[in-house]
Structures are given as C-alpha cells and as structure tokens.
Amino acid sequence: MVKKNEGEIIRVSGPVVEARGIDVQMADIVRVGEEELMGEVIRIDENSFIIQVYEDTTSVKPGEKVTNTNSALSVEVGPGLLGSIYDGIQRPLQVLEEEMGIFIKRGVDAHGISQEKEWEFTPLVKSGDTVVGGQVIGTVQEFDVVHKIMLPQHIEEDTIKTITSGTFTVTQVIGTLESGEEIKLSHKQSVRTPRKYNxxxxxxxxxxxxxxxxxxxxxxxxxxxxxxxxxxxxxxxxxxxxxxxxxxxxxxxxxxxxxxxxxxxxxxxxxxxxxxxxxxxxxxxxxxxxxxxxxxxxxxxxxxxxxxxxxxxxxxxxxxxxxxxxxxxxxxxxxxxxxxxxxxxxxxxxxxxxxxxxxxxxxxxxxxxxxxxxxxxxxxxxxxxxxxxxxxxxxxxxxxxxxxxxxxxxxxxxxxxxxxxxxxxxxxxxxLYHESLREYFKKNVDENWGNKVTQMMKLLQEEEKLMEIVQLVGSDSLPANQQVILEVTRIVREELLQQNAFHEVDKYCPIHKSNDLIDLVLYFNELATSASSKGVDIQDIIASKAKYRISEVKNSEDYKPVLEEVKEEMKKEFDSLIKKYS
Ligand SMILES: Nc1ncnc2c1ncn2[C@@H]1O[C@H](COP(=O)(O)OP(=O)(O)OP(=O)(O)O)[C@@H](O)[C@H]1O
Ligand SMILES: [Mg+2]
The missing domain is CATH 3.40.50.300 (P-loop containing nucleotide triphosphate hydrolases)
Structure with a gap:
C-alpha cells in the first residue's frame, strides 16, 4: 500500500524509473521501491517525475513506493576519508565487505567515514572570532596529513560562540556558532555544486x-x-x-x-x-x-x-x-x-x-x-x-x-x-601549459629549459619528414647531417620518450634527472654534428659506442657518476674519430 508521503512507481526501464504522487525537486535524492534503492530526480514532467537509480533495479516493480529524502546527492566529508575505498555513492567497500561479503545488498546505507573513530582536535579559532563557510577552524591528524576542519560551506558570516579542543568522533559537537548551529568534525557536502574558494x-x-x-x-x-x-x-x-x-x-x-x-x-x-x-x-x-x-x-x-x-x-x-x-x-x-x-x-x-x-x-x-x-x-x-x-x-x-x-x-x-x-x-x-610553466622550469630546473625542449621537438618533427624519404630511398641516400639527426632522434625516442613503468628505477624519473638525460643526448648531438662537419664518416658516428650507455644512466638509481663517465667516454670517442679523419 502506498502511503500519503509516499509516491508510486509507474514505470521501470533499467536504471530509469518513472514515479508520481509526491512533491520533488530536480536533483532530490529519493528512495525507490520496497528495498529503498538510492536514486536522483533528473526530470520533472507534468504528472510524473523521472529518477536515475544508482543501484540495480532488477526486482523493482510498478506500484512500489518512492519516498523523498529532500536532500541532494552529497558526500560526508571529514577526517577518515583517506585510505578509503568507496563505491560510486561513497559507501565504504571494505566496511560493507566485512559486514556482508563481496555482494553488497541493495538499499544499504553506510557512512562514508567511520562514526566511531576518535580524533584529537586542535582549534585554530576562539570564541568571538568571525568566521565564514569553508574557513579552517582547527585541525586533526589524519595519517601524515594535517586534516583541516572547515566550516560547512552554506554558513554565511557567523561568530564562534564556543569551541573545544579534545578527542571527538566525527558526530560529536566540538563547538557552536552564535546563530545556534553546532560544529562537528564532519559535515555533508553536495556533490553537484562546486565548492567555494576565494x-x-x-x-x-x-x-x-x-x-x-x-x-x-x-x-x-x-x-x-x-x-x-x-x-x-x-x-x-x-x-x-x-x-x-x-x-x-x-x-x-x-x-x-x-x-x-x-x-x-x-x-x-x-x-x-x-x-x-x-x-x-x-x-x-x-x-x-x-x-x-x-x-x-x-x-x-x-x-x-x-x-x-x-x-x-x-x-x-x-x-x-x-x-x-x-x-x-x-x-x-x-x-x-x-x-x-x-x-x-x-x-x-x-x-x-x-x-x-x-x-x-x-x-x-x-x-x-x-x-x-x-x-x-x-x-x-x-x-x-x-x-x-x-x-x-x-x-x-x-x-x-x-x-x-x-x-x-x-x-x-x-x-x-x-x-x-x-x-x-x-x-x-x-x-597548452608550456607558456604558463616556462618561468617555473627556468627558475627551478634549467635556465635554458624552454629552448632545449623546443630543440628536441623540432628534431622529432624533422625526423618525421626524413622518415618519409627514408622509406622511399633508404637512409644511405640522405646527406650526413640528416643521418646524424636520425641517429639523435633514435636516441631521443628510445632513451627519453620510452620509459618502462615496471622497471625498478626507471618507473620514476625526477625532473632533474630528465634534464640531465636531455643534456646528455644534446651533448651527443653536438659531438656528432661537429664530427660530421669535420668530415668524420657517418658510419663511424653511428658505430660509436658510448651512446648505448645512456640507458645505463637512466636505469641507475645513483646515476650521476655513470653520467659523468658516459660523457667522458663520448668525448674521447669523438676526439679520436676527429683525429682519425684529420
Ligand atoms: N610505460 C609502460 N611501461 C611498460 N608497459 C606498459 C607501459 N604502458 C603500457 N604498458 C603495457 O600495456 C599494457 C596495457 O596497458 P593498460 O592496461 O594501461 O591499457 P589501457 O589503455 O588501460 O587499456 P583498456 O582500454 O583495456 O583499459 C599494460 O598491461 C602493460 O603491459
Ligand atoms: Mg584501462
């Protein structure tokens, strides 16, 4: 039997349910069917409204009830979020799994953060302070993260009446506002409206x-x-x-x-x-x-x-x-x-x-x-x-x-x-961020960062053009300086662009190491270009060996000594080539 404050389902089509009989507003969260599945109002027609249901509607039938929670889709925010694994509507999967195994029952309500865990709260405001929604009023320690407790965003301007330090769960009152509102470590936050900032x-x-x-x-x-x-x-x-x-x-x-x-x-x-x-x-x-x-x-x-x-x-x-x-x-x-x-x-x-x-x-x-x-x-x-x-x-x-x-x-x-x-x-x-990041890289990584990146990108674009010719007539027909480019870009592709996500060391390359590797490749480019212009045969340049050690540099944790060695080796190699041809 459908009661007075209950609506009635008139149609079920997969996750879409049509109902009537109660007042709803757009984006209201409603409970659908006897199992009280969670759904959101997404359209209001003249005599009915449409709900998208966030849970499996297999057994839901026309005639079953619908009730309005009169609140929008929201999450519970506060300490205890970090480390959590949630489903799409912030139900904690680990907690539910402990309670009911891997198949979550439908219509289950569960808090997004633990209601029992206690936190040590340190206030940053005192009674009499003027505050606004979103402002930080104190902290708790959440693992290594200082979790800043913020006032719910709906609060306009208000004054702190009381505020207490001590140990609290997220539902206990830690203070009050002059307007009468109680302050807790957690609160609800609607997900459809972006949070405010300055x-x-x-x-x-x-x-x-x-x-x-x-x-x-x-x-x-x-x-x-x-x-x-x-x-x-x-x-x-x-x-x-x-x-x-x-x-x-x-x-x-x-x-x-x-x-x-x-x-x-x-x-x-x-x-x-x-x-x-x-x-x-x-x-x-x-x-x-x-x-x-x-x-x-x-x-x-x-x-x-x-x-x-x-x-x-x-x-x-x-x-x-x-x-x-x-x-x-x-x-x-x-x-x-x-x-x-x-x-x-x-x-x-x-x-x-x-x-x-x-x-x-x-x-x-x-x-x-x-x-x-x-x-x-x-x-x-x-x-x-x-x-x-x-x-x-x-x-x-x-x-x-x-x-x-x-x-x-x-x-x-x-x-x-x-x-x-x-x-x-x-x-x-x-x-499209190159321009806005230029200053940062210049200051924090390398004075010449922008030029180096552009130079390498140009080489790669040049390679693309040259490869078209190579595919037609082979690389031997290219002039020596263009063959040098192909050798350099091969190294750029293999040593800089390629990165093995599963390699013990190369899975993570800090920006300064990237910069050192770029310098090493550009150093090779300089040596090879100069040797070629001095008449060194391209085959000898291609056959040089030290460049193969660039991968050793990128795969070494303590790469600086290797880098210096490789640089020296390159220099020696090219010096002797130039000698050979002079
Ligand atoms: N940087 C990398 N280093 C090593 N292996 C990689 C790297 N990137 C991708 N792979 C390999 O490619 C495989 C497929 O990658 P991934 O699963 O990320 O693809 P996907 O684009 O997410 O595919 P799907 O469309 O199926 O989701 C990985 O299992 C891994 O073996
Ligand atoms: Mg994938």
Whole structure:
C-alpha cells in the first residue's frame, strides 16, 4: 500500500524509473521501491517525475513506493576519508565487505567515514572570532596529513560562540556558532555544486609526474586538465596508476569508472600494498579510491565522478595539491547515452545526448588552482582517460573533452604494438601549459629549459619528414647531417620518450634527472654534428659506442657518476674519430 508521503512507481526501464504522487525537486535524492534503492530526480514532467537509480533495479516493480529524502546527492566529508575505498555513492567497500561479503545488498546505507573513530582536535579559532563557510577552524591528524576542519560551506558570516579542543568522533559537537548551529568534525557536502574558494590562480606550477614524456614534452599544470585518450590496451590505466604513484600531488583521488572488474581489482589489490616513495608509508594513506566497475549500475558512474571531484575539492580547500584520475570518462558518457535513450530524448552525435558537452565541461571546469577561503593555495588536477572505440579520436567524447582539456596525451595503438611505452604519440599530443610553466622550469630546473625542449621537438618533427624519404630511398641516400639527426632522434625516442613503468628505477624519473638525460643526448648531438662537419664518416658516428650507455644512466638509481663517465667516454670517442679523419 502506498502511503500519503509516499509516491508510486509507474514505470521501470533499467536504471530509469518513472514515479508520481509526491512533491520533488530536480536533483532530490529519493528512495525507490520496497528495498529503498538510492536514486536522483533528473526530470520533472507534468504528472510524473523521472529518477536515475544508482543501484540495480532488477526486482523493482510498478506500484512500489518512492519516498523523498529532500536532500541532494552529497558526500560526508571529514577526517577518515583517506585510505578509503568507496563505491560510486561513497559507501565504504571494505566496511560493507566485512559486514556482508563481496555482494553488497541493495538499499544499504553506510557512512562514508567511520562514526566511531576518535580524533584529537586542535582549534585554530576562539570564541568571538568571525568566521565564514569553508574557513579552517582547527585541525586533526589524519595519517601524515594535517586534516583541516572547515566550516560547512552554506554558513554565511557567523561568530564562534564556543569551541573545544579534545578527542571527538566525527558526530560529536566540538563547538557552536552564535546563530545556534553546532560544529562537528564532519559535515555533508553536495556533490553537484562546486565548492567555494576565494580566487582562481594561474596554472603556473607543473604537476610533476616522474614520467619524462609527460613532464618534458607535454606537461600538465597543477590545477590543469589532461585528456588521455587511447585505444584498447594502449596504456591509459598504467599511465593513471603511475601518475597516482609518482606525481608530486599531496592527495590522490582515483575513480575507476565503468572499467572491467579485473582492472579495478588490480588497483584495489595493488594500492593497499604500495609504499609512498616520499614518506616510506603506505600509499593509501594519501589516497581515496572509488571503484565503480562495469558490472555495477550505470547511473552510479556519474555519481562516482562527482563524488570523486567533490572529495578532491575538499582536500584542495585544505591547501593541498590533489590529483584526480578518472578511468574512463567514456564509460560515464556511455551511461549518459543509455539513460538518455531510455528517456527517449532526441539523440545527438553518435547517440550521445546533446548535453554531453555541457556535462563534460561542467565536470572538468572544477579542476583548478585556487586560493582557499582561508587564504591558502590548493589545486585539483584532473586526468581523464577516454576510450574511443577503435582509437578514433574524432568521436564525440574525445572531441568534447579536448574542448576543455589543455593537455592532450594521445596514446597510439601502433606505438603500443611496437612495445614503445609510453605509447604517447609525440607529434599528435600537445600541452597548452608550456607558456604558463616556462618561468617555473627556468627558475627551478634549467635556465635554458624552454629552448632545449623546443630543440628536441623540432628534431622529432624533422625526423618525421626524413622518415618519409627514408622509406622511399633508404637512409644511405640522405646527406650526413640528416643521418646524424636520425641517429639523435633514435636516441631521443628510445632513451627519453620510452620509459618502462615496471622497471625498478626507471618507473620514476625526477625532473632533474630528465634534464640531465636531455643534456646528455644534446651533448651527443653536438659531438656528432661537429664530427660530421669535420668530415668524420657517418658510419663511424653511428658505430660509436658510448651512446648505448645512456640507458645505463637512466636505469641507475645513483646515476650521476655513470653520467659523468658516459660523457667522458663520448668525448674521447669523438676526439679520436676527429683525429682519425684529420
Ligand atoms: N610505460 C609502460 N611501461 C611498460 N608497459 C606498459 C607501459 N604502458 C603500457 N604498458 C603495457 O600495456 C599494457 C596495457 O596497458 P593498460 O592496461 O594501461 O591499457 P589501457 O589503455 O588501460 O587499456 P583498456 O582500454 O583495456 O583499459 C599494460 O598491461 C602493460 O603491459
Ligand atoms: Mg584501462
């Protein structure tokens, strides 16, 4: 029997449910059916409304009840988020698994953060202080991270009435405001509205990834957006994982969205064992994982992306640099397509809804480097994997992502087939951050950084042209100076661009080491070019041996002594060649 404050389901179509009989507003969270599955109102018609349901609707039938929670989709924020593994609607998978095994019952409610754990709270404000929403009012220690406790964002201007230091759970009252509102360590945060900040800052600091091709040729700024499109098996997941492990982000939010269960299992089983290279502590202590695999309900893919970006913003607002990975945004777009078609909306390009582009840009626009409400600096960098069918980058999801992403990391099936990893196509990829990062690299890495990168990019472009000729008539017909270029670019490709994500040492290459390797390759270029101009036969240049030791440099932990040796060897080799020809 449907009661007074209950609506009634009139139609069920996969994750889309139509109901009537209660007042709802757009984006209200409702409970659907006898099992009280979680859903969100996405359309209101004259006599009914449409809900997208975040859980499996298999057994839900017309006639069953619908109730309104009168609140929007939100997450619980506060200490205890780090180290968590969530499903798409912030239900903690580890906790649920302990309670009910690996199959989560439907309609289950579970808190996103422990309600029992106690935290030592140190206030940073005192009674009488004027405060606003989003402002930091104190701290607790969450692993090695100083977790800044912030006032809920809805608070306008208010005054602290009481505030107490001591040990609290996230639900206990730690203080009060003059307006009567109680302050706790945790609060609810809507996921659809971006969190407030003071001002947006320029993207002038790179997110160092520890991966040469990304850091040197196509850098992403902290607060920037990178699109990572690639065909099946080209390295999207490995890239996201490597950046999660090795980048200099303080906090990582990793969203596995609609990917195969086994890929996510890898992440779920690997991450808890990873050791943070910077602290020697478990990597999970600065990571939040959100797992929403392909066998989970499609509507929850969208929720998982929004939950992810909101948690990322929450740590940004504490003054941290956060990197958020979404693997893969195409699965989210496919969910939009499925829901849109069940709603019988007018399909746009390739069946995706016309609002695909708006949805993607609204999401990516939440990346940024900001000054927080407390005057600190924080950032959210978003790296979105895209899985275009057949690796065709002209499809709508890739194209609409490119409109908002300033970094385009184009993975290439041919390179992956050849086992050239990272299989980033260096001619198709680009970064629009070079200019805004120039000063940083100049100051912190090398005075001449910009010129060196441009020089190498030019060599690679030249190689592309020369290869066309080589394919027609062979390399022997090229003049010696052009054969030198081909030899140099071969080294650039093999030693600089290629990087084995699984090699003990080369999995992580700090920017200064990248710079030293670049200098070494350019040194070879200088020696070879000069020798060639002095009449040394190109075959002798190609046969020189010291250059093969560049890989030894990149694969050595303590590489500086090797680097010096190799340099000296190169010099000796070329000196004797020049002598031979003079
Ligand atoms: N930098 C790298 N070093 C070594 N191996 C790599 C590297 N990048 C990719 N690979 C290899 O490529 C394989 C496929 O990569 P990955 O799983 O990341 O592809 P994907 O683009 O996520 O594929 P899918 O579309 O199936 O999700 C990896 O298992 C690994 O063997
Ligand atoms: Mg993958």
């Amino acid at each position: 001002t947006k800052l320029a993207p002038s600091i790179p997110l160092s990834t520890g991966q040469r091709i990304y850091d040197v040729f196509f850098p992403v700024a902290k607060g920037g957006v990178a699109a990572l499109p690639g065909p099946f098996g080209a390295g999207k997941t490995v890239t996201q994982q490597s950046i999660a492990k090795w980048s200099d982000a303080d906090i990582v939010v990793y969203v596995g969205c609609g990917e195969r269960g086994n890929e996510m299992t890898e992440v779920l089983s690997e991450f808890p064992h990873l050791v943070d290279p910077k602290t020697g502590k478990p990597m999970m202590e600065r990571t939040i994982l959100i797992a929403n695999t392909s066998n989970m309900p499609v509507a929850a893919r969208e929720a998982s992306v929004y939950v992810g970006i909101t948690l990322a913003e929450y740590y940004r607002d504490q003054g941290y640099n956060v990197a958020m990975m979404a693997d893969s945004t195409s699965r989210w777009a496919e969910a939009m397509r499925e829901i849109s078609s069940r709603l019988e909306e007018m399909p746009g390009e390739e069946g995706y809804p016309a609002y695909l582009s708006t949805k993607l840009s609204n999401f990516y626009e939440r990346a940024g480097r900001v000054q927080t409400m407390s005057g600190e600096e924080g950032s959210v960098t978003v790296i979105g994997a895209v899985s275009p069918a057949g690796g065709d980058f002209s499809e709508p999801v890739t194209q609409n992502t490119l409109r908002v992403a300033k970094c385009f990391w184009a993975l290439d099936a041919k390179l992956a087939e050849k086992r050239h990893y990272w299989s980033i196509n260096w001619l198709k990829s680009y970064s």
